[in-house]
Amino acid sequence: MKIRPSLELLLSNNEIFPLMGEFIDVSNSIPMDFSPSNTDLIEVNLSDTHQFNDYVFGLLEQSGKKYGIGGYFEHRAIYSRSAVFATELQDFRNIHMGVDIWAEAGTPVFAPLDGIVHSFKDNAGFGNYGPTIILEHELRGEKLFSLYGHLAVMDLAHIQVGTAISKGEGFCQLGPFPENGDWPPHLHFQLMWDLLGNWGDFPGVCSHREIEKFKNICPDPNLLIGNLPG
Template sequence: MLLLKIVNPFGIAIMNLETLLKTQSTGAIQILDSKIPLSAYCKIDLSTTNETLKGIDITSPDLCQQYIDDILGLNNAKVAFGGYLEKRALYAKSERFLEAGQRNIHLGMDFWCKAGTKVIVPLEGKVHSFKNNDDVGNYGPTILLEHQIGDVTFYTLYGHLSLESIHEIEIGAYFDRGEVLGTLGTPDINVNYAPHLHFQVILDLEGYYGDYPGVSSWNNLDFYKKNCPNPNSLLRMDF
């Protein structure tokens, strides 16, 4: 394991990983259907500091979708994205996020778009594991890819997919950058969320298989920030 080879494991490993991720492209990388131009993407703020969300029950997939549609309409966009290290009220009604203190800080990037939208692999890799995490508040169908750049092994997680995305997939299957990995699921399949992709970069899976925490409590945030660096280091969506 990479973490055992170096002194000050997280400091050096994360610095190298983020640096390597940034070298993989000179511009933004598509992660949804390549027919959707980057000009049709816009940022969205689902944090607890967003005053426009006051009085909106964001835990309701219908009300959440309505807010997302409003943002998309205002920006003449088809995809709303963002959310890394965002503190959210989105998880307030799910018991699974009350374990070991409230977990409400998001560890990945979300891409809110219509169910059925294609998910595109942003970096070549092979299937490490997959699973339907179907308890309320979880990811629903999830795929984890394993990547190798030089001596660095790391993983990317794709959550809230359709059931069809995991029906015929196989462990070890190779995906090149730009290939279709799956499609976005509906709220009933992605376990009570408006349709979106949860995309997360993970250095050490800690033994997880087909799953990994996507939301942290404040108490554990220092660890998760190091183990799950900003996905935008790879995607470079800085517009």
């Protein structure tokens, strides 16, 4: 297995612009528990996006916070809603490899680092990413890719591969359902050292047997988001 560089070290002299225009911490966010231990999910029909949406935004309204956070390499119970997460080996992909930021549709997203548009695609279909943009960054000679999923369709209308995106530039937004892959509005944010040949797409969820493989490829994106609650 290839030894990957330390993201924290590569970012040590690089000022980061907050992904959502403000750093996320306990003052403006709550953790969203979508693990099998959350028995409240038994009462939610996750295949009904309206009901799922009411559950997510009901929690945010009760908390008085702007953002809900879904964690990095978190075991999830919500992926049974779509056949997208089945695998050819008859196991199931339910380990979340990025960070989710649940917020209102239309919430802007900003480039945390200088980069270029590597690729983009509308990964349409129930439970998929919907509109997706991947940026390519260079940090001290190392390439790093960042993925932004569940965007608005309009975000793909005016970008081109190779376009420079400056740090702090608002270049996309959280999309509404159903165009965002038919999810309650949120951003799936993920980092990759290697895209493994993917274009405008990359797995955001893996099976238990793939955890070590993908942890080596996908560093923790929290450094670009804020001091997230546990």
